[in-house]
Amino acid sequence: MTIKPEYPYNGxxxxxxxxxxxxxxxxxxxxxxxxxxxxxxHIKMYDYHFQAKDNGFVDCDYCF
Ligand SMILES: [Zn+2]
Structure with a gap:
């Protein structure tokens, strides 16, 4: 998958x-x-990485 415009990925x-x-x-x-x-x-999308980090998410081992 890459970036998808549709719900719940929202681009x-x-x-x-x-x-x-x-x-x-x-x-x-x-x-x-x-x-x-x-x-x-369970999906919460962000435009910027720091926003996810600020919300307490930890980087995936595979894509980071
Ligand atoms: Zn990943």
């Missing part, structure tokens, strides 16, 4: 998984990120 680059509190970079997605497995209610 933003950084995807926070609120279930694991991990943030993924969709521009550098790795198959191990399993973005498609993340439930919509």
């Amino acid at each position: 933003k680059r950084y995807l926070g998984n609120t279930n694991e509190m991990k943030v993924h970079d969709l521009e550098n997605e790795n198959v191990n990120c399993q973005i498609d497995e993340i439930k919509y209610e």
